[in-house]
Amino acid sequence: MNILVLAAHPDDEVLGMGGTIKKFTKKGFNVKIVIFATGISARRSSNYKNTENYDVDDNTILKMNKQIEKLKIDAISASKVLGVSDIEFLDFPDNEMDLISNLEITKSIEKIIKKFKPDQVFTHSGFDVNVDHRMLYNATLAATRPKSKSKIKRVYSFEVPSSTEWYFPSQFSPNFFVNIDNEIKSKITALKKYKTELNKFPHPRSTIALDAIAKKWGSVSGYNNAEAFTLIRELTD
Numbered sequence: 001m002n003i004l005v006l007a008a009h010p011d012d013e014v015l016g017m018g019g020t021i022k023k024f025t026k027k028g029f030n031v032k033i034v035i036f037a038t039g040i041s042a043r044r045s046s047n048y049k050n051t052e053n054y055d056v057d058d059n060t061i062l063k064m065n066k067q068i069e070k071l072k073i074d075a076i077s078a079s080k081v082l083g084v085s086d087i088e089f090l091d092f093p094d095n096e097m098d099l100i101s102n103l104e105i106t107k108s109i110e111k112i113i114k115k116f117k118p119d120q121v122f123t124h125s126g127f128d129v130n131v132d133h134r135m136l137y138n139a140t141l142a143a144t145r146p147k148s149k150s151k152i153k154r155v156y157s158f159e160v161p162s163s164t165e166w167y168f169p170s171q172f173s174p175n176f177f178v179n180i181d182n183e184i185k186s187k188i189t190a191l192k193k194y195k196t197e198l199n200k201f202p203h204p205r206s207t208i209a210l211d212a213i214a215k216k217w218g219s220v221s222g223y224n225n226a227e228a229f230t231l232i233r234e235l236t237d
């Protein structure tokens with residue numbers, strides 16, 4: 001079983017479906033993670049905080065480029081915790097994927113699909129406050145459209161805390177739940193590999209909030225801990 005995970009930024013893959021990825025690799029599934037944007041350059045600052053300035057000087061760009069490389073190393077460490085060795089970075093502009101044509105993003109996904117031949121594809125919800133998430137969702141729909149030789153049977157979207165629930169009024173309406181009782185610890189461990197992405201509660205990207213989210217979806221689905229997805233499309237032979 002080939003599982004393709006399309007994430008806009010380093011950490012989205014863990015936040016959205018870290019437990020499920022771990023579950024897949026424990027089952028021996030072949031998981032490939034693709035990270036589209038850098039996760040850094042939108043900050044326009046070299047101190048891992050956002051500045052309100054858009055233009056930046058060359059020195060800051062240089063420092064941010066170093067941080068981009070560090071973040072990639074964190075992403076590789078996090079993916080190892082989840083049992084994944086196949087991770088690819090595409091370096092699209094961070095929080096500016098709306099400057100790239102839907103066609104270009106779609107073609108980059110089509111290229112990956114042609115080579116990897118996924119059975120299932122996971123990506124963002126189309127109802128996220130983050131523009132890169134929405135761009136990726138739309139391009140994924142285009143790239144995975146059912147064609148006669150397509151192997152893709154299912155397409156899912158996952159939620160990302162601090163983006164999906166902030167797209168007010170929230171429209172993420174999951175109908176597919178994965179029990180992650182045995183994987184939630186790995187999910188948190190993987191997230192901690194991202195040294196700069198975790199925040200203090202009540203931020204949604206805090207360990208307390210992530211645990212609460214797993215419990216919330218667990219309460220919806222009859223598990224102690226769960227991750228929630230929307231099944232976008234299913235094809236059955």
Ligand SMILES: [Zn+2]
Nearest residue numbers: 008009012130
């Ligand atoms: Zn993101």
